[in-house]
Amino acid sequence: MLFRLIKEHLRPYRRPLAIVVALQFVGTGAMLYLPSINADIIDFGVVPGDTGYILRHGGLMLAISLLQIACSVVAVWFSARTAMAFGRDVRAALFHRVGGFSAREVQHFGAPSLITRETNDVQQVQMLVLMGGTLMVSAPIMMVGGIAMAIHVNVGLSWLVALVVPVLAGSIGFIVTRMIPSFRVMQERIDEVNRLLREQITGVRVVRAFVREDRETKRFAAANKDLTEVSISAGRWQAGMFPTVMLVANVASVAVLWFGGHRVESGQMQVGDLTAYLSYLMQIVMSVMMATFMMMMIPRSAVCADRIVEVLDTESSVVPPAHGVTVETEPGVxxxxxxxxxxxxxxxxxxxxxxxxxxxxxxxxxxxxxxxxxxxxxxxxxxxxxxxxxxxxxxxxxxxxxxxxxxxxxxxxxxxxGFLFSGTIASNLRYGKADATDEEMWAALEVAQGRDFVAAMPEGLEAPIAQGGTNVSGGQRQRLAIARALIRRPxxxxxxxxxxxxxxxxxxxxxxxxxxxxxxxxxxxxxxxxxxxxxxxxxxxxxxxxxxxxxxxxxxxxxxxxxxxxxxxxxxxxxxx
Missing domain, CATH: 3.40.50.300 (P-loop containing nucleotide triphosphate hydrolases)
Known part of the structure; x- marks a missing residue:
């Protein structure tokens, strides 16, 4: 579901993504070239007084570094814009889909869950897209390039690379498979916390009227505790990823120095090649660490994507007609x-x-x-x-x-x-008729017995209305809802x-x-x-x-x-x- 969601909503952004891949390829390639220059300097040394050699190689290394920095900055800029646009499009698609739901589908998912999917879940996948444009693109390039360059430097130590990469991949894969169930439960617990918050905020007057603050506090504390426990469970596995990678990386470094030192001693390898090989091994490990960071995000993003796609794939039970009839045979009946x-x-x-x-x-x-x-x-x-x-x-x-x-x-x-939207009395009445004049609104309020209390407000029709109409009484809210329907003369x-x-x-x-x-x-x-x-x-x-x-x-x-x-x-x- 995750890759399907990303594929469908990133399709319009293929050009900036291609630019990101090209920039990351150039920047990573430049970074892979630097250890070779450094090895050349170590092995062949610098002839005393050969200032030109220093300037040439120093300038080349500086130019490569600047190129790498420039490519990274531009790639991050394009990735950020693409990720934000992706999030915008997914939120718009969710809003459009939910807006077409009947009451049956809304009741099935629940308002708190739909809000969580529209905000938190989209944000998680959006962050994955952002990091994917930087880390996920450069990591495989760095890994493949590092392996190729390491083998080019010295074939005799290649068995270390062949051993390190599978061990890292297997360790990370094991941890990730343990994280996914925890992240799924975590999102459900977030839904529950949001539901309780929504209930307690909207029903605060009832809570206080019945002096149930302690009871509601305990309910929220229980839901919060459940969320914390599952978050800690997922966090334990997540916290084990970097130590695992660093353990393998450090053991591999010691192995390179040990076996490479013997090869240098026997004349099978230059000191510069050993330092270059160690740099390439670190780059390979670094690429795995970058992939590890992505792997830490993928399980939760995958769960979020499943929840998003579940909404997007749900068809409303109220299906608009393919060719709607516009002519009535018995008007008003x-x-x-x-x-x-x-x-x-x-x-x-x-x-x-x-x-x-x-x-x-x-x-x-x-x-x-x-x-x-x-x-x-x-x-x-x-x-x-x-x-x-x-x-x-x-x-x-x-x-x-x-x-x-x-x-x-x-x-x-x-x-x-009667539900009122945040805005003004006028904006709520114009829900019934978008181009309603002030005279029409006052006439509707007159019939709905709402003219007096609206006229008594200092701002009149421009008086502010809080979300849900909570700043007016129930009777006033009902009369405004009646006026909103009357103004369109249905x-x-x-x-x-x-x-x-x-x-x-x-x-x-x-x-x-x-x-x-x-x-x-x-x-x-x-x-x-x-x-x-x-x-x-x-x-x-x-x-x-x-x-x-x-x-x-x-x-x-x-x-x-x-x-x-x-x-x-x-x-x-x-x-x-």
Missing amino acids: LRFEDVGFTYPGADVGVVRDVSFEARPGQTVAIIGSTGAGKSTMVNLVPRLFDATEGRVLVGGVDVRDLDPETLWARLGLIPQK DIYLFDDSFSALDLATDARLRAALKPVTAEATVVIVAQRVSTIRDADLILVVEDGEIVGRGTHASLIEECQTYQEIVASQMSAEEAA
Whole structure:
């Protein structure tokens, strides 16, 4: 998965990568030439008074060193730019893929895990690409060149190279195979720490309200301890890599001096050749050390790449149509035909055999107990999920065949939990209509009963909104979400328990203000309060995912026992009449 990910996303950067390889080849080749010049000076000496020899060889060595430095600097510059561009592209690909997920895929991975994959995991692979452009390219060149030059200097000591390289490779391979499982568990533990942090930060008011700081501290400490333990386990193996390499390198150096010294004594080898051979052996060991450093990064990067590719290879269960329909046969009509929805692996569907029709100018209300499937039914309309049975039709066309832009342009969804983005009130309202004027925004706020509190803010429409809308109350957040949907004037309004945070008086004023605005639109309201939906043209009573009653408030009071129980739990007999 790692090499597949790198290959796919580095394809546009083949030219800078080729430049990096060329520069590393030249720079490493220059470095390999220096020991030969040094050996020449040692073996043949410097004739007294031969200043030209000194200048020629000294200038050559200086020029080679400067060339090596220049090649290294430029190669690192190109590698850094390429690695940053790679990280940017992978993050963009992940963001695009996650943006197309349905709620099912988001729930499968979990928001904390997706955030970790988008940030930490990409950073790990990006760092591997950066180091690979410098170390991974030069290491094999240095190793092959060092072996070739060492054999050229003296064939008699070649058995040392043939022994050292396999021992180093085998030792490192053994350590790496032990590191990979630890790194995989480490990334999972990071997910868990992120999940707890996210819960505790977003739920800090609940934690303090129930005085559970100690409990949450212990939960985080346990997750942090688990992460630390697996990190230490991986770190132990990682820490053993450099000592292993240095042990082999030092033993090899002693062996070269020992056996090479005997060859010098017997006249089979010059002293300069011995120093050059030792330099080449150190370069070979250095290349192995560079490869070792890469090997330390590869296991964790491989795990991260697997997690990234898992997201990129996951197709959304909500697939856009190849040729989306843009022309509707029944504008504004919403119809459910024998609709059912079952979560993957579940035995029983959360929505079963649901059929109803809502037309322009009509208000259809859905009421039922918590967990009855009301919100799931609404979520099937904008394709947050796709029905597993039957059809959901908007404008006479199955939503799975309707062009996504056409579908979303027809809908105004106010979710159960109104979410606001960081920015201003104006930027949040323009989510509903990008070119909305100030007059349109104030008009939408007027209907949503939000004009007063927005006008009371010093900045008005430019008042700042924190992430998630945490700097406004729940009722204000809900009214801003309603205004955001109203401003686009859709054909179909979907109110998913959107009045739950409003007091009864505000609820009544809001519903009265909505009537003229939605008079020609189709309105679907999911609600818990009977007072909110009692004037609806059609009320659907849902229990365990099925419609157990349908009709007006008056007819359901007489005919539907479930509705009678709901009404009885909320209001007196006089209010129900």
